[in-house]
Amino acid sequence: MHIQPLTIPDIVLMTPKAHQDERGFFMESFNLRSFAQAINGRYGFVQDNHSHSKKQVLRGLHYQFRQPQGKLIRVLQGSIYDVVVDLRQSSATFGQWLGVELSAASQQQLWIPPGFAHGFLTLTESSDVLYKTTDYYRPEDEHCIRWDDTHLAIAWPLQGPPMLSQKDQQGVPFSQAQLFG
Numbered sequence: 441m442h443i444q445p446l447t448i449p450d451i452v453l454m455t456p457k458a459h460q461d462e463r464g465f466f467m468e469s470f471n472l473r474s475f476a477q478a479i480n481g482r483y484g485f486v487q488d489n490h491s492h493s494k495k496q497v498l499r500g501l502h503y504q505f506r507q508p509q510g511k512l513i514r515v516l517q518g519s520i521y522d523v524v525v526d527l528r529q530s531s532a533t534f535g536q537w538l539g540v541e542l543s544a545a546s547q548q549q550l551w552i553p554p555g556f557a558h559g560f561l562t563l564t565e566s567s568d569v570l571y572k573t574t575d576y577y578r579p580e581d582e583h584c585i586r587w588d589d590t591h592l593a594i595a596w597p598l599q600g601p602p603m604l605s606q607k608d609q610q611g612v613p614f615s616q617a618q619l620f621g
């Protein structure tokens with residue numbers, strides 16, 4: 441597995457090794473030991489999520505505060521622009537965001553530890569995104585930061601107005617976000 445820490449070093453881009461042969465390929469899409477080595481830590485995953493989105497659907501920016509979730513993201517079909525925002529006040533990269541394109545073709549995975557807000561935009565006709573989480577979904581604990589917050593100024597590669605859920609239309613500014621220690 442190829443490991444690449446990004447501009448926020450706790451965010452890690454992983455490329456599992458795909459073994460190609462005349463039948464197609466084989467890949468260990470998750471291996472606990474390799475994952476622990478890659479992030480130099482241990483997390484247990486308790487939930488797998490699959491979301492299917494149309495082009496220009498933007499989900500986010502979401503986080504749970506009392507029971508934060510680490511997320512391991514990958515794309516099974518199509519491509520997305522995946523964004524994280526560091527909400528950890530003690531972090532050297534507090535308040536920074538980064539975006540990375542993830543696609544079925546690249547087979548890359550993005551590790552996002554607890555303490556980040558997360559969102560993504562579907563770039564292709566549709567996308568299928570699969571992600572593992574380190575804690576359970578708790579709707580009462582869920583928070584949403586505006587995708588177009590002016591302070592964050594995220595450079596979403598939009599080709600028109602995004603399609604948003606009702607909830608995501610009511611995100612709060614970054615200045616009103618709950619912050620981690």
Ligand SMILES: Cc1cn([C@H]2C[C@H](O)[C@@H](COP(=O)(O)OP(=O)(O)O[C@H]3O[C@@H](C)C(=O)[C@@H](O)[C@H]3O)O2)c(=O)[nH]c1=O
Pocket residue numbers: 489491499500502503558559560577605607
């Ligand atoms: C996230 C989630 C939603 N749901 C339900 C609630 C609702 O009826 C329906 C759709 O939920 P949402 O609108 O919150 O789905 P969505 O906007 O896709 O929310 C997700 O966005 C991305 C960016 C994340 O990072 C995730 O953690 C999650 O917040 O699915 C669950 O049952 N379990 C879950 O874990």
